[in-house]
Each structure stands twice: as C-alpha cells, then as structure tokens.
Amino acid sequence: MKRKQYVMILALIMSLLLIATGCSSGKDAATQDNGNGGTTAADNSKSNGNKTLVFGRGADSVQLDPSKVTDGESMYVTNQIYDTLVRYKQENTEVKPALATDWQTSDDGKVWTFHLRKAVKFHDGTDFNADAVVYNFKRWTKSADFVYYGYMFGASKDNMKGIISDVEAADDYTVKFTLSEPNAPFLQTLAMPPFGIASPTAIKKYGDNYFKHPVGTGPFIFDSWVKDDKITLHKNKEYFGQVADVDKVIFRVIPDNSARFMELQAGTIDVMDGLNPEDMQKVTDDSNLKIVSRPSMNVAYMAMNTSKKGPMSNKKVRQAINMAIDKKKLMSLYQGIGKEAKNPMPPSLWGYNDDVKDYSYNVEEAKKLLAEAGYGDGFTMNLYTMTNPRPYMPQPKLTAEAIQQMLKDVNIKVNIVENDWDTHLAKTEDGEHDAALMGWTGDNGDPDNFLYVLLDKDNAKKGSAGNIAFYKNDQVHDLLKKGQITMDQNDRTEIYKQVQEIVHNDAPWVPIAYTTPPMAVNKKVMDYVPHPTGSEPFNYIKLK
Structure with a gap:
C-alpha cells in the first residue's frame, strides 16, 4: 500500500514538473510580437477544428532570415513565411509570377524591370511596395553575412554589390535592376528562397534579432520557435495567392530517423523526411502511410x-x-x-x-x-x-x-x-x-x-x-x-x-x-508535391 501511495505521489510531482517545464519553455521561444498572436493550445489538438500539419525533421533551422542561411532546414520554414519576386512552379524550376506580376529585360540583358503586385501586406500590416524590394536588395550588399547574395551575384569584400550595379524604385510598384553584365540565370536566381522579401519595418524593429522574428508576405505567419524542438506557423488568411487549407504548421525536430518514423506510425507527426531506406517497405505495408519521392536534383x-x-x-x-x-x-x-x-x-x-x-x-x-x-x-x-x-x-x-x-x-x-x-x-x-x-x-x-x-x-x-x-x-x-x-x-x-x-x-x-529522397506521409495529407529544390510552400497541401 505504501508503495502504491509513493508511486501516486511521485506521478503527481512529475506531472506538476512537466506542467511547469511546459510553461517555462516558452520563455526560450523566439516569439514574434506583431499583433498576430501566439499559439498556446496543445500542438496536436484538433478539438478546436483547426487543421494542423506536423512536419518531422532531423535537425532544427539555423535561423529564419533566409538571406543569411544556406541550409535546407532553415529554407523549409522560410519558404512558408516569405515570397520572392518570382516563384518556381509546383513541379519544376520553371519561373512564374509571385510578388512581381510581369517583367521585361533590355536587349543587352543588363536592365530588368519588374512590375509588382498591388495591395499586398507584410504580416506586420505594413505595405509591400517597390521601396521594400529596394531596401532588401540594398541590405544584402552591406555585409558578407548575406552569403547567398555573394554566391549568386558575385559579391565580395571589394565589390559588395556584385553584378547588381543598381536597384531603384521607378514608381511605387515598379523596380528596375541594372546589372554590370548580363546574367543568364538571373531570373531563376530571384526565385530562390534566400531572396524572400522581408518587412523593412520588422528588420529595423528587431535589429540583430530579426532572424528570430521573421516577417514576410507568404502563405504562413510565424508564431514561435523553441530551439531544437519546434517552430510553429499559422496560415495567412489574407494571402494574395492560394490561401492554405492547413490552419497551422508545426516543424518538429526529431534527430533520430527511427524515432521519427515511430512517431509517424503513431500519428503524432504527419510528414517526415530522412526516412531510413530499410523502412520504405514498412511504409508501403502500412495502410495509413504512403511514400512520396522528391525529384532528384x-x-x-x-x-x-x-x-x-x-x-x-x-x-x-x-x-x-x-x-x-x-x-x-x-x-x-x-x-x-x-x-x-x-x-x-x-x-x-x-x-x-x-x-x-x-x-x-x-x-x-x-x-x-x-x-x-x-x-x-x-x-x-x-x-x-x-x-x-x-x-x-x-x-x-x-x-x-x-x-x-x-x-x-x-x-x-x-x-x-x-x-x-x-x-x-x-x-x-x-x-x-x-x-x-x-x-x-x-x-x-x-x-x-x-x-x-x-x-x-x-x-x-x-x-x-x-x-x-x-x-x-x-x-x-x-x-x-x-x-x-x-x-x-x-x-x-x-x-x-x-x-x-x-x-x-x-x-x-x-x-x-x-x-531520389523518399518522404513518408500520412494518407490524410493530400496534394503534397515535393519540389526538386528541396523545399516547397505548404499552402497547396490539403488535409482530410
């Protein structure tokens, strides 16, 4: 009898500790305070009718300023939060309009003019316009920390602008790029996630901590980040493109492939990457799961x-x-x-x-x-x-x-x-x-x-x-x-x-x-099309 009472008391103490830990862990989260509200409900709760997609992955993002990272784990998240001037189509790297509706280039390939989408807001409520585009591109020339700008546009400490001699706002919704030389992959490059357009207001507000408080125009809005645990986003109901069917996205860090797969089988996550090849047959044999393969690139x-x-x-x-x-x-x-x-x-x-x-x-x-x-x-x-x-x-x-x-x-x-x-x-x-x-x-x-x-x-x-x-x-x-x-x-x-x-x-x-990387997915996840570039926006996904 005493043993049973001891166990009950110990269980009560552990429960209280877990509650306390859960409350305190939020203090370490990089939570955006932009008037959009945070998430306090249990991550996997469906009791409020929300559709939540839980994505299990092997590592956390390095940071959430896309222009400063080269790792796929960061880009998976930033691809949901930001838009670029142009985007890739769902199934390939053919370019389509995004924040820019159309564009022209000069005969010599040195001048590119982009006409921007109107009535678009950043997640903090500020206006997206030509000045915001100019601000972002000029910001990327101010430090070697913006590594992808250097990679793709040839910037160096001796020439921080690289091949982009000038970027200017011709009017509120027209941006003109002048290049020092033609650049064959220029349009393809602008569609890359590192060149997502961020809110100038948010960058100025958060300064060196902006990487923990990302603000874009994309289909999902940042809520919180508990390092090495999870990142939570919610859908942008005012998105100019296809508004997401999914209400909330949670990126969970589960380093071990086998442990991640067990969570998928248990239904606590909906999608996982990093599937062990030997587990592919187990996915095929499970009536609740399916394999989707990312095209090889x-x-x-x-x-x-x-x-x-x-x-x-x-x-x-x-x-x-x-x-x-x-x-x-x-x-x-x-x-x-x-x-x-x-x-x-x-x-x-x-x-x-x-x-x-x-x-x-x-x-x-x-x-x-x-x-x-x-x-x-x-x-x-x-x-x-x-x-x-x-x-x-x-x-x-x-x-x-x-x-x-x-x-x-x-x-x-x-x-x-x-x-x-x-x-x-x-x-x-x-x-x-x-x-x-x-x-x-x-x-x-x-x-x-x-x-x-x-x-x-x-x-x-x-x-x-x-x-x-x-x-x-x-x-x-x-x-x-x-x-x-x-x-x-x-x-x-x-x-x-x-x-x-x-x-x-x-x-x-x-x-x-x-x-050809395999991904394991719960069959309730519909219309998930992995992109050859390694990440894709989730606003096209539907949940049964």
Missing part, C-alpha cells in the same frame, strides 16, 4: 580541403582517395534511393557531362599514386561529418565509417569528427576539416548553382565558404564567369561540360551519390 560528396598544406593539397593524393573508395559498397547504405555520382552536378540538369569517366575502384593503383606523391607510408586525416541525416545522405555516420575502413586499405588513417548540422556547417565553412562529408540540393535548376557556388574560387572564403574544398582554379573560374554572361543555353552547356572535365581531373571531391 542533388549530389552527396566528400570534399577535400585543398587549401591545407600537406596531403590534401596534392592532386595525386586526391585522385588516389577517389580510387580507394568503393562507391558500389557505399550505395548499399542508400538501398535503392541513390546512384553513384561522378560529377559535381546531377544528371537531371542540362549541361551534365556523361562523357566523364569516373575513377575506378583500384586499391593498388591508389597506393601507387600515394607513393608517387610521397605518401607511400600513408598519413592521418580528420573526416568531418554531420550527425543528422540529409536528403542526399540518409546515413552520414555509417558513410563516414565505411570510408574510414576503405581508406585504411591504402594506409590512410581516418579520424571521424561528428557534429550536429549547424556546427558542421560552421566548421566546414571555416575550413577546419581535412575532408568533410557534405551535399547540395539545387536551388534553381541551373548548373551555375552547383558549379559556381560549390567550386569557384569566389566562394572559397573562410567563414562563409560554399566551396568547402577551397578549390581554386583560374581556368574554371574564367569558364564559370563566361557561363554566367553567355545567354545561349547550347553554348553554356559546352562551357559546363568543360568545367566538369577539369574538376574531375583535379579531384577536389569524391562525388558519392545522386538521390
């Missing part, structure tokens, strides 16, 4: 830090490492959702060079190259990897361990360094690694977005590197810059094919895989 790779003195700066060493890694064995970790990669861009993109002959798996030839490079006795290297699953690499830890074992056969000792996703990004962008596992999901359907962002010397800047191999080849740079100003796609194709040949020979990467 990605690459997984191991970057070797060519800027470090020692083995990684030697081309023969990098070629030897390519030969020492058995990609067929690595594909067993993908269980049918991946195919071996040989180029730094996927075959789903135009400009892919299928004539490139991949390095064959050959341990003896690898040893020979290492000896020629002066490393016949081997060496030790640090391989950085993320703990969180990624669409292009569902099992990063096992991938790192497999590479560790393979390189052991050529006398290379690999120390694996694991970090959570945002730490991994920070450390690799700063060049701490000897080698690092990484990947990329294309942003705009243009080869420039892979080759220039990931392999050009312009983007090998410590602290913000997209090119984490820190690979610098002047011939590649000149070709990539030529590709940006060449307007004919056939001519651009030949340029990018040549770049892939050079990169293959220099071997700054071991390209690993191209994937």
